[in-house]
Amino acid sequence: MTTCRLCGSASMAGVVDLGATPPCERFLTRDQLDEPEVTYPLHLRVCTECWLAQIPPLITPEDTFTEYAYFSSYSQSWVDHARRFVEGAVDRAELDENSFVVEVASNDGYLLQHVVSRSMRCLGIEPSVNVGQAARDKGVPTLTAFLGPETGAEVRAEHGPANLVVANNVYAHIPDVVGFTHGLRALVADDGWVSIEVQHLLTLIQKVQYDTIYHEHFQYYTVESARRALAVGGLSVVDVELLPTHGGSIRLWARPFEVAGEPSARMVDVLAREKAAGLHELSGYTAFAAEVDRVRLDLLRFLTDAAANGKTVVGYGAPGKGNTLLNHCGIRPDLLAYTVDRNPYKHGRYTPGTRIPILPPEQIALDRPDYVLVLPWNLREELTEQLSYVDEWGGRLVFPIPRLEIVEVAS
Missing domain, CATH: 3.40.50.150 (Vaccinia Virus protein VP39)
Incomplete structure (x- = not known):
């Protein structure tokens, strides 16, 4: 991106570069798992004239x-x-x-x-x-x-x-x-x-x-x-x-x-x-990129430690924000077995880039995992109540942002 889409200024400064990822809502069917995925750079910049933060329009609405x-x-x-x-x-x-x-x-x-x-x-x-x-x-x-x-x-x-x-x-x-x-x-x-x-x-x-x-x-x-x-x-x-x-x-x-x-x-x-x-x-x-690195490293450390200790971790939700997090952290099914979502449209599909299976929410109660990584953290209050049943087997909720937090829930 060379110019601001609002004011036309060429004074653009980098804020954070998240690498290249597929579009976050482009969920995969099983038949697409052996096909390549197109990825696009995800680099946030800010215009130093009008202060609009923006990414390049690499995909169309x-x-x-x-x-x-x-x-x-x-x-x-x-x-x-x-x-x-x-x-x-x-x-x-x-x-x-x-x-x-x-x-x-x-x-x-x-x-x-x-x-x-x-x-x-x-x-x-x-x-x-x-x-x-x-x-x-x-x-x-x-x-x-x-x-x-x-x-x-x-x-x-x-x-x-x-x-x-x-x-x-x-x-x-x-x-x-x-x-x-x-x-x-x-x-x-x-x-x-x-x-x-x-x-x-x-x-x-x-x-x-x-x-x-x-x-x-x-x-x-x-x-x-x-x-x-x-x-x-x-x-x-x-x-x-x-x-x-x-x-x-x-x-x-x-x-x-x-x-x-x-x-x-x-x-x-x-x-x-x-x-x-x-x-x-x-x-x-200027300090934002370093904070992003901290979130990534903390989450990866938790997941790798859980895997090393034989603990099971699954996800809750398959929102767009979750797919940015999963791709930036390089999280695959070896670290997150699956995620669940209330939206039937996503059931049987896979997250873009990371190819993690998306299942109905009932799967969590069947499998009784040790940890549930909550990807739509913005719905924390609502989802903590919905997921209170994981306390029945001693499960815990994990919120990755703004700082990694492992939470016990009371059923």
Whole structure:
């Protein structure tokens, strides 16, 4: 990558190089195990002009999202998070039965189902055919498309402007950040609201959440870099909420320039925190690579010691972040016999690159392993409760990030 995709600057500094891995959601079938896999470099850089952290667009959204393996509704805590968001957004944006709500990257209707239940008009814009069909099956109107200026204008012409546009965990997934932002502006009413949730680069750096770096995440935002990105489309960030989701996220509230007004006190506070952490200059990024090496070595030491002592270790979950971690650490079935996942789509498949079998969750109780390595660590509270039964045979949970932690659970 020679230039920044947001501002065009050639001043790009390396943050961490994770080598080359396959795309994290490209799970393998048994028939593909004897076939080669294409890998792509995974090197995070930051623009020293606008401070947008980014990786090169080596794969296209069409490669990843035409058929997608991630269904949001398999996490009950995420569905509950969406319900609480809708409740709050109704008050903030003064929504009623005459309002129109659009969600971009609406997945399987996990959020808009709560809008439908309030008898408000809504539309999901979801590029994945299989996931979008799941939303339609539950009564959520869904358009199969990627958002850009043209799509935004077409939706506005057909349905009218949206009082609220939601873009949760998608602003990192689009390489054409400028075109996507113009699409958001095309959708939203001139006095409307845009809400964006995205992982916060501040927590990614401070808590060494490097496994959230993967090829479908093209950029990584601070509030400052998100503010600059949204401004190119005529949107101004007026408020920000700090959320615990995905290990630490930000919810940005933006409005068209003409009605935005002054930023909130908590937005000013978060900008000050970022600046104090050095993320508005290069100093905040220089120690990250060494922390990543520490996480890798600690996890490998644990797994090799367990193998040497005859202990069994299996995984829980097959998320995208887990595949970054497994590939960077070089973990294979000799160290992690298998992993399990609640999503039936992944059952009988294998993790990309590392080729670890993915089985139904019930396999853990059958095999009674000594340790369960939790790969979706961001769902720690939910999964600790779900996996409390491993205490029946003295099993323990292992969380790899931000520091390796072995946890006893009470059933």
